[in-house]
Amino acid sequence: MYRFETGGQDASHRANNHQSYDEERRQSIFIQPKSVLESLYSDIEGCQKFRNFYDVLRGGTDCSDFQPLLICEVALCRAMATIALKLLILFCAFLPFGSLLSVAQCIEPSIRREWRQFSTEEKSAWISAVKCLTTFPHTDLLAPSVDPSLSLMPPVNTSSTYYDDFVYMHMDLNIRIHSTGYFLPFHRWYVAVYEQVLKEKCNYMGVSPYWNWSIDSTDVFDSDFFKDSDPTSGLGGWGDPSKDFSVTDGAFSDFMVAYPNPHILRRNFSVQPWSYVGDLNGFNTYPETYANTTFTPDVISAMINGYVGDYVGFQADFEKSQGAHEPLFWMHHAMVDKVWYDWQNANPVNFWAFFGGATSALQNVSYADKYPNGGPPFLSINDTIPADGLFNETMIYNVMNTTGGYLCYVYE
């Protein structure tokens, strides 16, 4: 079954329920970069040497005295007695950034484009690479981290494919990466890694497409997006109800997926997806919501230009559910990422704004209103995004900036 992964809870409803920790969020936004600096600093051997040197100059105080200097400008000013010292400290402070930049620089960011802007050849190349991933076998690197009683996942199917591993990992991590602070960073990283895998394993030369579903919101049923039945470049249409919603046209009409049992890709779209799945034990407060009214171009524009500095409110307006079997999932999440990217760039206060918890409302339904993007323990951008062993884990910090070097792309 496929349904839109995005949700559409009413923003004013959200706002009324979160004033209790608004102040905490506001404060956290500006604290994070300093803590990152601190951790970077402590990792650099050169700085350790400088600490010792500085200690000598100061007359032998211990290293802990230096730590506040880096993270507190007031102390920094007080302590830097000479210009020479200032220069040395400046040099030291830039070491961590220098080392990051030397690892990777983003000189020519790739430009992600909307699927309908792709040429027929580009569409075929992306689809071919996606299908190519299913020719690689399951990897034993995949190590589920969530208790099956919580993930509700069957055991890993060792006869499945590498593509299925990506699907499994996302579903296994469901309660860790949805309705938590990991939501936007995880999916940004997930899509970026997926693109990299397409390149490395399947020689894909293009960029990640995104699917701007807000274009289709006016008439989802009749959208041209689902009318390309070309066997190599078409995404195909909606599933056939008489065949258990299997996709019967386009390039994915023979696309086999493994979970929960092997089957041909199915698409069962509904404009009232939450009505279809029920109220999710109280988690879904608006089961009658029409999906095509939640993310119209006007709503997206309001999201991007609203929620200034309010990461939680922004994310809360976005989220629900899952469905990575579907190749459309990747371009859907690229679109979610694009909206985050646009919001980050709509106001400087938004760019590094981050706040969220590690405990999902999917685990604790009472959190749904109070902590829409996760309850305590709260995350910082130093925290590591989980990946179930499938690929290297990385800090949230590394994926906040899509042109920071660790990532290197923009949206058109």
Ligand SMILES: [Cu+2]
């Ligand atoms: Cu997801």
